Structure formats: C-alpha cells, structure tokens
Amino acid sequence: MTVDEFTDILRSKLPFEPNSQQSALIGALGRFCSDAVGGESVFLINGYAGTGKTSIIGALVKTLADVHIPSVLLAPTGRAAKVFSSMASRPAYTIHRRIYRMDSSGRMDLTLNNTPFTVFIVDEASMIGNERDSGGSTLLDDLLQHVFAADNCKLILLGDSAQLPPVGCEVSPAMDVATLKKRGLRVSRAVITDTVRQDHNSDILRNATRLRRSMLLDPLPEPRLIVDRHDDVVSVSPEDLPDAIAASYSAVGKEETILITRSNRRATDFNLAIRRQIFDYEESLVRGERLLVAKNNYHWSSKVKGLDFIANGDIAIIDRIIATEDMGPLHFADVALTLPDRGGITIEAKIITNTLVLDTPCLPANDMTALMQHRLNIIAPGASESAAMRALRSDPYVNALQVKYGYAVTCHKAQGGQWSDVFVDMSYIPPEAMGLDFYRWLYTATTRATRRLHYIGINNK
Numbered sequence: 001m002t003v004d005e006f007t008d009i010l011r012s013k014l015p016f017e018p019n020s021q022q023s024a025l026i027g028a029l030g031r032f033c034s035d036a037v038g039g040e041s042v043f044l045i046n047g048y049a050g051t052g053k054t055s056i057i058g059a060l061v062k063t064l065a066d067v068h069i070p071s072v073l074l075a076p077t078g079r080a081a082k083v084f085s086s087m088a089s090r091p092a093y094t095i096h097r098r099i100y101r102m103d104s105s106g107r108m109d110l111t112l113n114n115t116p117f118t119v120f121i122v123d124e125a126s127m128i129g130n131e132r133d134s135g136g137s138t139l140l141d142d143l144l145q146h147v148f149a150a151d152n153c154k155l156i157l158l159g160d161s162a163q164l165p166p167v168g169c170e171v172s173p174a175m176d177v178a179t180l181k182k183r184g185l186r187v188s189r190a191v192i193t194d195t196v197r198q199d200h201n202s203d204i205l206r207n208a209t210r211l212r213r214s215m216l217l218d219p220l221p222e223p224r225l226i227v228d229r230h231d232d233v234v235s236v237s238p239e240d241l242p243d244a245i246a247a248s249y250s251a252v253g254k255e256e257t258i259l260i261t262r263s264n265r266r267a268t269d270f271n272l273a274i275r276r277q278i279f280d281y282e283e284s285l286v287r288g289e290r291l292l293v294a295k296n297n298y299h300w301s302s303k304v305k306g307l308d309f310i311a312n313g314d315i316a317i318i319d320r321i322i323a324t325e326d327m328g329p330l331h332f333a334d335v336a337l338t339l340p341d342r343g344g345i346t347i348e349a350k351i352i353t354n355t356l357v358l359d360t361p362c363l364p365a366n367d368m369t370a371l372m373q374h375r376l377n378i379i380a381p382g383a384s385e386s387a388a389m390r391a392l393r394s395d396p397y398v399n400a401l402q403v404k405y406g407y408a409v410t411c412h413k414a415q416g417g418q419w420s421d422v423f424v425d426m427s428y429i430p431p432e433a434m435g436l437d438f439y440r441w442l443y444t445a446t447t448r449a450t451r452r453l454h455y456i457g458i459n460n461k
Contacts, residue, residue, distance in 0.1 A: 001067055006030040009066055013059035021192045022052050028190055029060055032154065033069065033119055040148045041186045043156045046175060049208040049447045050195040054087050057121065057158060061088045070118040074098055076127040076139075078314050078341040080416030084123040095122065095139065097308030099146040107393075108298060108309075110142050113150040120147045124416040126159035128174040129166030140174050144183060162212045163444040164437075167412060203233040204446065204453050211443040215436060222431055223442060227455055236454045238427060242277045244454060248421040249278070252451065254290055255315075255340060258417075259408035259456075260445040261425035265359040270408035270425070272357070284353060285333060289318040291351075292406035292413060295362040299399035300349040307345055313413045315341055315406050322348070330354055330371060332400055341417075352400040362402045372398055411441050414448050422449035427457030 007030035011018065018026060025045070032043045047053030064071045073092035075081040085092040100108045122128075128140050137145075147155050159175045166172060173179045180187045195209060203226045214221055227235045236244045248257040259274075261267050275281040281289075293314040301307040310316075320336040331353045339345045355363055363371075375398055376383070380391040392398050424445045429438070446453060 001034055003027070003030045003034050006034045006063065006067065010056075010059050010063045013062050014055060016052070016055070016196060018052070018056075019194055019196070021194045022056060022196075025056060025190045025192055028188060029056075029156075032156075032188055033060070033064065040144075040184065041154050041188070042180055043154070044175060044177065044180070044187060044189045045156065045158050046161050046189070046191045047158065048160055048162055048193055048195075048212055049443075050202070050205040051192040052196040053158065053192060055196075057123070057156075058088050061090055061121070064119055070115060072098065072115070072118055072120045074120065074122045074143075075124050075416065076122075077124075077311050077416045078339070080124040080127070082341045083416070083418050087123075092123070094308055094311065095128075095143055096311070099142055100308065102298060102302050110137075110146060113146050113148075113153065115153070116150040117152045118150065119154045119156065121156045121158065122174075123158045125157035125174040126161060126163050126172040127166060127416055128172065130169055130173050131166075138173075140179075141183075144185070160447075162215060162440060163447070164411060164415060164440045201230070203227075203230050204449055207233060207453075208443060208447050211439055211446065215439050215443075220435060220439065222434055223439070225455060225458065227458060231452065232449075233453045233455070235458045236423070236456055238457050241423070241456060242273075245274060245423065246278050248423075248452070248454075252420040254407070256420035256451075257423075258414060258419045258421075258448070259423040259425065260411050260414050260448065261408055262410070262429075262441065263359075264361055264404075264410060266425060267404070267408045267410055268357055268359055271405035274407045275405065284356065285318060285321055285335070287318055287320065290406040291316045291318065291337075291403040292409055294355055294402040294404050297399065297401050299394075299396070300347055300401065304345060304347050307339075307342060307347070310339070310347075310401065313409075313416075314339060316401075316403065319346065324353075327371075327397065328374070330367070332397065350396045350400040351403050353403075355402045356404055358404075368398075411445050415444055418448055418450050420449070420451040421454070422446075422452075423454040423456055425456050 007026050010026050061071055073084055073088055073090055074095050075084045075092055076095055078094055081092040081094050099111055101111050102108055130138050147153050157174055159172060161175050177187050177189055195205060207225050211223060227233050259270055261270055293310055293312055293316060296312050297310040301309045316337040316339055318335050319338055322334040325332045333351050333353055335351055336346060336348050372392055375395050376388055379395060380388050
C-alpha cells in the first residue's frame with residue numbers, strides 16, 4: 001500500500017476536514033506506518049488540548065485495522081488506558097500488563113514481544129518517568145526493549161509537553177527527542193498546536209490554550225482565566241463548595257467527579273471534609289467508599305487473572321469490609337474491592353488504613369522498615385537474608401495496599417484521567433508561587449474536565 005492510499009483512508013475516517021497542521025500529521029503518520037524499512041523507529045506526537053490529536057489517533061487505529069497492520073494500544077495507568085480505549089473504540093492496556101509478567105518468586109520479568117510488524121501506540125506518554133526498578137532499568141527502557149524485540153515494529157508516543165512531567169523530572173523523558181536518540185532510535189516528531197473549529201465554544205479549552213500560550217512568555221504573567229461566561233467553567237467559593245460537589249455527585253455521580261488540589265495535606269483535608277459534610281460518614285471505612293491507591297502493588301494482582309498490577313493512582317471501591325486488625329501503631333483491614341478503571345475487576349486484599357489520613361504520599365520509609373522487621377520476627381526469625389526477602393515478598397501485611405480517600409487528589413494522581421466534573425483548588429496561592437511548574441499544574445488540572453470545570457476560590461480580578 002502506498003503512502004497516499006494509507007493517508008486517504010485515514011482522512012476518510014475523520015469526523016472533520018483536517019487543518020494544515022493536522023494534514024501534515026496525517027501525511028507523516030502515513031509515511032511512518034507504511035514504511036517497510038527496518039530499524040527501531042519512534043514517532044513522537046506532542047499534541048496540546050483541543051488540537052484534534054484524539055480524533056486523528058482514533059482514525060489511525062481504524063485505518064491500521066483496515067489495511068491489516070496489527071496495533072497495540074497502551075497507556076501508563078489503568079485510568080489512562082480506559083480513556084484511550086474509549087477514544088479509539090478498541091481495548092487499551094497498561095504498559096505493565098503488556099510488557100511484564102510475574103515469575104514464581106514474585107518478581108516482575110520483562111516479556112519478549114512476539115508480534116512482528118506491529119504498531120504500538122502509547123497514550124499519555126508524558127507520564128512515563130525515569131525511575132528505576134530493582135533491576136536497574138526504567139519503564140521507558142523496558143518498553144523500548146519489549147517493542148523492538150520483534151522485527152519491523154514501530155512505536156508511536158503521544159503526549160502533551162505542557163502537562164506536568166513525571167515526579168522528579170524537569171521534562172518527560174518519553175517526550176524528549178534527545179533522550180530517545182541517545183537510545184539509538186530513529187525519531188520522527190510532530191507538534192500540533194492549532195485548536196479545531198468544533199471546540200471553539202468550550203471555555204475549558206479556551207483556558208487550556210491561554211495557559212499553554214502564557215507558558216511561553218517571559219516573564220510569566222499571573223494566570224487570567226475565563227470563568228462564569230458559559231456553564232462549562234464556573235467559580236465556586238469555599239463556603240459554597242460542599243453544595244457544589246453534592247450537586248455534581250447528583251448530576252454525574254461520584255465516579256465522574258473529582259477535586260484536584262496541590263498537596264497531599266490539602267487532599268487529606270478535602271477528603272475528610274467531603275466525607276463529613278456531604279456523606280456524613282463517621283467510621284474510617286464504609287461500604288461504597290472510594291479509595292485511591294497510593295503505591296504500586298504487585299502482590300494482590302497476582303491472584304487475579306488479567307490484572308497486571310494495582311497502580312499508584314488507581315481507584316478502588318469497597319464492596320465489603322471483611323475484618324479489621326491492629327498491629328501496634330498500624331491498622332489493617334481485609335476488604336473486597338472493585339477496580340472500576342480495570343474493567344470492574346473485583347479482588348480481596350488487605351489494606352493499611354494509616355495512609356488514609358497521612359500527609360505524605362504513602363507510608364513513610366521508617367514506618368515501612370519497622371513493619372518489615374516486626375513481620376520478620378514473626379514469620380522468619382533468624383532467617384538468612386535471601387530467605388527473609390522471600391518471606392517478605394509473600395507477606396500480606398508488608399504487601400498491604402496503601403490507600404487514600406479518593407474524592408480529592410493531587411494533580412499527579414489525576415493525570416491521565418478525565419472526569420465529567422472537575423473542581424480545581426485555587427485558594428491561597430500567592431503570586432510568587434505562580435511559576436512554570438504552577439502553570440503546568442493548572443493546565444493539567446484544567447484539561448481533566450469534560451463537562452464542567454469549577455475553580456475554587458479564584459481571584460481573577
């Protein structure tokens with residue numbers, strides 16, 4: 001198939017007439033996907049909010065199927081995979097599920113790709129960080145090794161460089177041409193910035209575009225946001241916030257409503273206030289509780305077919321509280337959970353409840369060390385180092401899910417997801433704090449909303 005034939009099919013599947021930037025991207029995708037030349041090739045697409053990137057990739061997935069080129073759709077988290085799947089009308093999976101498997105000792109091993117001549121498409125690639133696992137490799141390195149283990153495979157990385165980079169990174173390594181070229185890859189790149197005509201009535205999009213353009217200015221101005229002009233972007237005072245959140249719960253449900261704030265401490269405060277003022281919860285855990293996983297966990301997923309791992313940022317709903325237990329200063333609960341962003345998979349797991357109200361992202365290292373030592377004294381006293389590690393890898397207490405309440409989250413936890421109604425905490429932000437990192441935070445939070453965006457405590461005078 002020629003490049004022109006491929007691009008003609010792709011164009012025919014778009015719900016709009018592409019603009020010049022989109023046409024250039026379509027042509028580049030046609031050349032990239034129909035190129036039979038071997039080599040490790042990556043196509044990097046940096047597409048900002050409202051530029052039509054989603055529609056083009058959806059059309060690309062359909063085109064690949066029509067011309068009998070296999071494709072695999074991936075995303076860093078379960079929530080992001082769910083959004084990608086909905087957009088492409090095809091199943092999408094977490095990167096972990098595709099590239100790793102658990103060995104008999106409980107360690108995660110990299111699997112070999114056995115699907116040659118396949119196009120791998122990774123959405124929300126800007127979330128892929130540089131953190132190294134116990135084997136010394138990064139998720140990006142493992143993804144590249146997996147994809148290119150088979151002949152004539154290609155990789156498309158989709159992202160938005162205006163969003164927050166991964167924690168601890170100044171830029172997203174997966175969206176950086178130099179980083180990819182250092183790994184010996186042939187890199188093509190496209191940047192699309194022009195918003196599409198059908199979205200011009202969206203003040204959510206207008207605010208996202210304003211923020212992105214302001215990031216290019218020196219010095220950075222104080223953000224100027226559009227509010228209360230249309231129904232999709234509104235301001236809400238802290239005093240009216242409980243009523244506004246309750247109204248969103250009634251309109252779209254808890255699962256489609258989220259509050260995004262700037263720190264774990266503020267997220268904890270908001271979560272406790274929502275539980276007290278809106279739900280009138282008195283117990284620390286109740287049936288139907290919405291939880292947020294605070295740390296990757298491979299232990300409990302190993303017991304469920306089709307579940308790769310339980311990811312930091314995954315939502316879990318309590319179906320049943322089976323038992324509770326105290327172990328010194330630490331508190332545990334055995335619960336049955338549903339993972340709505342993982343196809344509604346249900347699991348039984350032990351959770352540690354201390355993290356529900358901690359101001360830290362997860363259980364502090366000293367507390368985890370104390371827990372491990374306590375458990376070793378019980379399950380493997382006097383054991384060798386290797387035997388002790390084996391015992392700890394299978395211990396349900398050491399591997400208890402670390403969770404937080406899931407009604408209010410930090411922006412890194414929300415990244416990759418979309419909700420109908422989003423509340424963004426803008427209270428008490430001094431002008432001196434409004435640097436580039438804040439702009440990226442606000443842009444990322446703003447672009448999580450699909451129906452209505454609420455700015456809390458905004459001063460836009």
